[in-house]
Each structure stands twice: as C-alpha cells, then as structure tokens.
Amino acid sequence: METPRRTLAKAITWQTLGLFTMTVIGFIFTGSVSAGGSLAIASALTGVVFYMIHERVWTRVSWGRLDRS
Template identity: 50%
Template sequence: METRGRSLVKAVLWNVIGLVSMTAVGFLATGSLRAGGLTAAINTVLGFVTYLIYERVWSRITWGRRHA
C-alpha cells in the first residue's frame, strides 16, 4: 500500500510537468501567455485533485496485485 505522502509527492510532480506543458500548449493555441497560463492553472488544479483521488482509490483495490 502506498502512503499518502508518496501519493501527494507523485501528484505534485506530475502536475508540475502538466502545468508547464499545458502553458506551452495554451500559449500556442491563444497567442497569450496569460490565457495559456490561466487555462493551464485550472487544468492543473482539476488534474491534481482528480489524480489524488484516483491514486487513493486504486491503493485500496487489491485486484491484480501479487502477494510475496
């Protein structure tokens, strides 16, 4: 089972990567760093919360795990 701290660190790192890439995509799509950054920030917050919930749910599911 994964600790909450590990899940949190994974979610933060994943979302930093997503924030940078979505800012670039938003900027390319809109030509505005502000609009691209706002879109990326909203996406990052939603993605962060969703990912944390997703990871915590899967940490409780035993299907497909091998027991040593």
C-alpha cells in the same frame, strides 16, 4: 501500500509536468502565455484533486497486484 504523503508528492510532480505542458499547448492555441498559463493553472488545481482521489481508490483495488510475501 502508499502513504497519503507519497501520493501527494507524486500528484505534485505530475501536475508540475502538466502545468508546463498545458502552458505550451495554451500558448500554441491562443498565442498568449497569460491565457495559456491561466488554463494550465486551472487544469493543475483540478488535476491534483482528481489525481489524489484516483490514486487513493486504486490503492484499495487488489486486481493486478502480485503478492510478494
């Protein structure tokens, strides 16, 4: 089982990667780093929240886990 702190660390590192990716994609589509960055920040903020919820729900699902005891 994961601690909430570990889940948060995973969410932050994942969103950092997403922030960079979305900035590049936004720049490609808009031609503006500012517009691309704004889109990326909005995506990252909502993404962290939903990733945390997603991870916490999946920690309660036993399907697909192997019992290692």
